[in-house]
Amino acid sequence: MAHANNKPNPLVVWLFTTNHKNVGILYLVTSLYFLVVAGILALTFRMQLSAPNMVFLAADSYNQAVTLHGLFMLLWVTTPLAAAFANYVVPIQIGAKDMAFPRLNALSYWLYLASGIVALSSFFAPGGTADWGWTTYAPLNTLQYSPQAGGSLMGLAILLLLSSTIVATSNFMVTIFRLRAPGMKLSYLPLFSIFWLVTQFLLLWAFPAFAAPLLMLVSDRVLGTVFFTAAEGGALLWDHLLWFFGHPEVYILVLPGLAIAGDVLAVFSRRQLYAKKVIIIAVSVAAFLSYVVWVHHMFMTGIHPGLREVFNITTELISIPFGAIMLSYILTLFGGRIRATTPFLFALGSVILFIIGGASGVFNSSVALDVGMRGTFWVVGHFHYTIVGGGITGLIAGLYYWWPKMTGRMFSEKLGKLHFAIYMIGFNLLYFPMHLLYDMPRRIFFYDATTGWGPINMLITMGSWIFASSFIILFINLINSLRHGPKVGDDPWGGANYSLEWNVPSPPPEFNFPKGVPVITAQGLEFRQPWEIKMGITTTGGQQLYGTTALPTNGGSHVAEHGEEHGPHLSPWPFILSIGVALTMIGLVFGVPLLLQGVVIFIASIVGWAWEDVKEKFHVAIEALGEKWPFDRVENVPLGMWFFLFGEVALFGPLFAAYFFVRANSAYTGFAWPLPGQIHSTVMGAISTIILLTSGLATSLALVAIKNNNQRGLKAGLLTAFILGLAVLFIEGFQWAELFAEGYTFGTDIAASIYYLITGIHGAHILAGLLIIIYLLAKAYKGGYNAEKHMGVYAFAIYWGFVVGVWLFTFPLFYLI
Amino acid sequence: MAAPAPSAEIWNSLFMMYVTSAVVISAVVLAILGYFVLRYRQPSSSLADGGQDEPEFRIGAEPTRGSAKVAIALSVILGLLFVGLTASTFSAMEFMEEIPEDNPNALHIKVTAFQWGWQFTYPNGRTITGELRVPVNTPIVLEITSRDVFHTFAIAAFKVKKDAIPDRINFAWFEAKEAGEYRIQCYELCGTGHAKMIATLLAMETEQFEAWYGKLSEEKG
Incomplete structure (x- = not known):
């Protein structure tokens, strides 16, 4: 790879790229592909529903089509489409040359693609794929009722997607917080970057929280635990955990599209956003509220009426911040000079459809009306208006808006407007009549003529054809533009004063800013040379910058400024690692040879990646010279680790919550929870605790040592931590083996299930830690760390502290109480 | 209506x-x-200048509007x-x-959902599947559960709906004003038979109901 940066093979570039713009385009193409797949699935089941007594899809095909449509649109289409734009423009909008961790960025993409391929392959597993609806309600999702292996494979695919997202999230947070241009305060960013940051906070808490029940589900299906079959867990355990994730997920889907709508409305009306600060506060409030509304999805489950009233109120409260955002958007247009271009029209469409979706959502927040609405087509209509109408329409506005930036070519305005007209007609014909079917259950594949639902369904199905055909116009327009579109300059829309991406060439060069480092001053945007910034010459008038311009204290000696100083912007390992993971998962169902190949490739890629790092072959050091508030004092790597661990908290939190849930329920079901010491040896647990605490101390000592440039201390500390960690794993394994020998296995009872799951996941974290120590030791022996450069050790120390901390919760729950 | x-x-x-x-x-x-x-739309000819006329916004300016x-x-x-x-x-x-639990006239019926149908058990032990017969103008209290997976019991015409969850009993109540046939249907995806998980609610005049069921008053205690 060393010589590849001169004239690399295009295939090599696309497979091994770590450049945020290339990754963005990969996300764009892939998510649009999945959009087409999931859309075609929808067309098939709309066909089945078009008339009473229809025979087009059988019940099991119908259920699989509905399930895959939902899962794909939610997980593999909407957020990745937003991520495509975020990858492409957010680094430019904040004034960075790339993401903070380019290789992890590539890894996020390839894991995303791998997860999508695994999910699609589940279709071809014997018995088909998941057929329980995207909500995957328990206990229909257990082996007893859905024995097909494709269901388990789908569970694994989602887990893989979630892990891809967590990697991306930590990366984006570090990027947006720490790589901003000098003078670029957070509030100066366009809405897209701001909302994307808010979305990352939502992702960081919601997605790991979804991983927890999925881990339980996969372990139920593969290992035989009893989370969703036991009375103590069962349907309600799944419900709570799913919907805790489920409502933030809605905002994850909607916010990026709405943000684009706001930016586009402002740019094309030539006016400032109305009350931008109110918008920012409102979106933050809405994001927070989304964590305290999940029970409104469970009004019919027989939970306490008082609880329902509380959640009714929190849910209605949500309409206030969103109302404020919509009103600000509308007032933005007041007194503007509006150019009704295609992006503007789609932004407008997004606002209109979201307002309608918001109005129908108020109905759903009402506990009384929900009696009628829940599980009906009203709900289907409502959430398509918000997610597709508000979210996807906004993303399409973004696609048109940034298309000339990404390709350097303009599209046909005529076709764009035609697309918009047909899109709006199709959309409303497709989703509005669903509100009239407020008695028709969702997800039925069949109804008879006596219901009277036939004519409206026919209308809806016709709408689905019109809506789908509008996308053909979109694709024709884009492909035409690629070949024959007129070339555009830096700023085809007149957005240069709005956000940074319109101040660089279309498409931008590898490191985005050929004119120098963008600097935001009281006069506006200027480009300065890096040496000028380092010498403190920040503006033409020599004025101080806004905010806190932290200059590298070490003189920036290892700060790479120009493309030539970077290593090759390519790494094969994210791609190869993802192949390994995908083959491993697919092999679980389709055969051991695939599985073995996958495992070998996976391990090889980990070793290869670590080696690339130890040898420091890949060093696209994206150091910024600008704004880092509020994380001025934390380096990128530890900050990324902190964010990652916040995600980990959101994983372990629901696991512990599940523990308390099933334990509290056992009082009602009459299950005798084991007494302390009855099953798990308290002495053994205490020994593990002491050893783990000691290993934490050893890690801290290693960190202190290297801060003082003490190489031997570093190695000794790491080695000690390694041995102690290994000892804990052995003790843990010994306890498991003993329990198994006594016949106390995964499926013995709910207490056994939760014990094995939590200690198992914790053990996996220890194992991962041990692997990281091996890597750190290898790098330490190569002399890779010194007093200035030891962020890997620092990040590991934080990680290990977290692993020890989780044990301090685990130990009392299983050994003491 | x-x-x-x-x-x-x-x-x-x-x-x-x-x-x-x-x-x-x-x-x-x-x-x-x-x-x-x-009102504020510009003629499309103004696009020709690439939209370069002076906008109100500027990068790095504190938002002043609104x-x-x-x-x-x-x-x-x-x-x-x-x-x-x-x-x-x-x-x-x-x-x-x-729930009119204390209402002495209320008729308590156990509802058991299963893949794929509905079973109704009356206070006198009488059990029928696929049809729920009730007298009009009498509060009916349903004790709803499921034998297998998560279902949702609903009488759409009455706006009565409650989840049927295994190992759990949920309560719902209704009162039919007019004799007639209504549709009971499942509203949560529960497998391949979900669409056909339908039962009939037969609201009957009290005399007719008692002719089928026996005297109501004797059953309550």
Whole structure:
């Protein structure tokens, strides 16, 4: 790879790229592909529903089509489409040359693609794929009722997607917080970057929280635990955990599209956003509220009426911040000079459809009306208006808006407007009549003529054809533009004063800013040379910058400024690692040879990646010279680790919550929870605790040592931590083996299930830690760390502290109480 | 419209109240939006300059536009409206959810959902599948559970709905005003038979019901 940066093979570039713009385009193409797949699935089941007594899809095909449509649109289409734009423009909008961790960025993409391929392959597993609806309600999702292996494979695919997202999230947070241009305060960013940051906070808490029940589900299906079959867990355990994730997920889907709508409305009306600060506060409030509304999805489950009233109120409260955002958007247009271009029209469409979706959502927040609405087509209509109408329409506005930036070519305005007209007609014909079917259950594949639902369904199905055909116009327009579109300059829309991406060439060069480092001053945007910034010459008038311009204290000696100083912007390992993971998962169902190949490739890629790092072959050091508030004092790597661990908290939190849930329920079901010491040896647990605490101390000592440039201390500390960690794993394994020998296995009872799951996941974290120590030791022996450069050790120390901390919760729950 | 059950009547009037406010508010908001777009739209020829005329915004400028007061005031108005809607929701819910447990006339029926059908067990032990027979003008209390997976019991015409969850009993109640046949259907995906998980609710005149069931008064204790 060393010589590849001169004239690399295009295939090599696309497979091994770590450049945020290339990754963005990969996300764009892939998510649009999945959009087409999931859309075609929808067309098939709309066909089945078009008339009473229809025979087009059988019940099991119908259920699989509905399930895959939902899962794909939610997980593999909407957020990745937003991520495509975020990858492409957010680094430019904040004034960075790339993401903070380019290789992890590539890894996020390839894991995303791998997860999508695994999910699609589940279709071809014997018995088909998941057929329980995207909500995957328990206990229909257990082996007893859905024995097909494709269901388990789908569970694994989602887990893989979630892990891809967590990697991306930590990366984006570090990027947006720490790589901003000098003078670029957070509030100066366009809405897209701001909302994307808010979305990352939502992702960081919601997605790991979804991983927890999925881990339980996969372990139920593969290992035989009893989370969703036991009375103590069962349907309600799944419900709570799913919907805790489920409502933030809605905002994850909607916010990026709405943000684009706001930016586009402002740019094309030539006016400032109305009350931008109110918008920012409102979106933050809405994001927070989304964590305290999940029970409104469970009004019919027989939970306490008082609880329902509380959640009714929190849910209605949500309409206030969103109302404020919509009103600000509308007032933005007041007194503007509006150019009704295609992006503007789609932004407008997004606002209109979201307002309608918001109005129908108020109905759903009402506990009384929900009696009628829940599980009906009203709900289907409502959430398509918000997610597709508000979210996807906004993303399409973004696609048109940034298309000339990404390709350097303009599209046909005529076709764009035609697309918009047909899109709006199709959309409303497709989703509005669903509100009239407020008695028709969702997800039925069949109804008879006596219901009277036939004519409206026919209308809806016709709408689905019109809506789908509008996308053909979109694709024709884009492909035409690629070949024959007129070339555009830096700023085809007149957005240069709005956000940074319109101040660089279309498409931008590898490191985005050929004119120098963008600097935001009281006069506006200027480009300065890096040496000028380092010498403190920040503006033409020599004025101080806004905010806190932290200059590298070490003189920036290892700060790479120009493309030539970077290593090759390519790494094969994210791609190869993802192949390994995908083959491993697919092999679980389709055969051991695939599985073995996958495992070998996976391990090889980990070793290869670590080696690339130890040898420091890949060093696209994206150091910024600008704004880092509020994380001025934390380096990128530890900050990324902190964010990652916040995600980990959101994983372990629901696991512990599940523990308390099933334990509290056992009082009602009459299950005798084991007494302390009855099953798990308290002495053994205490020994593990002491050893783990000691290993934490050893890690801290290693960190202190290297801060003082003490190489031997570093190695000794790491080695000690390694041995102690290994000892804990052995003790843990010994306890498991003993329990198994006594016949106390995964499926013995709910207490056994939760014990094995939590200690198992914790053990996996220890194992991962041990692997990281091996890597750190290898790098330490190569002399890779010194007093200035030891962020890997620092990040590991934080990680290990977290692993020890989780044990301090685990130990009392299983050994003491 | 004449509702076949008090629960449906209350639901319908609440629904109409929500529809009215939703339609009025969305219409006003969308009309303002439409007016702004038409009023401030520039001729498309102005696109020819690439939109380079001086915009109001600038990178790095503190946002100056908009009075937060306007946005907050408008939001408060919306908020007040929602408070009103919530209050009426709660009073409707109180009626729909207040199980008449102590009502001596109430008939208690156990509902067991299964893949794929409904089984109804009466106080006298009589059990039928696929059909629920009840007397009119009598509060019916349902004790709903499931034998296998998660189902949702619903009589759409009456606006009665409750989840049927294994290892759990949920309560719902209704009262039929008019004799007739109504549809009971499952509203949660429960497998391949979900669409056909239908039963008939047969609301009968009291005499007819008693002819089928036996004297009601003897069964209650």
